[in-house]
Amino acid sequence: MVHALVDCLGEFVRKTLATWLRRRGGWTDVLKCVVSSNPGFHSHWLVTALCSFGRFLKAAFFVLLPER
Numbered sequence: 001m002v003h004a005l006v007d008c009l010g011e012f013v014r015k016t017l018a019t020w021l022r023r024r025g026g027w028t029d030v031l032k033c034v035v036s037s038n039p040g041f042h043s044h045w046l047v048t049a050l051c052s053f054g055r056f057l058k059a060a061f062f063v064l065l066p067e068r
Helices: 002-023 027-034 045-064
Strands: none
Touching: none
């Protein structure tokens, strides 16, 4: 089942996503639209990484928590 999922995702990227990216100028032009140019505290990559790691720890805690 995993192989079928990977194959379908590969076909989607090859047929749809690659064409969409080419029409919009490639990854560099897409990143200009997505990446924030605001130099504020919340746009720093370290804040995002720490928040993501905190959410990971929270999820791991609840998954490993023994049921009562």
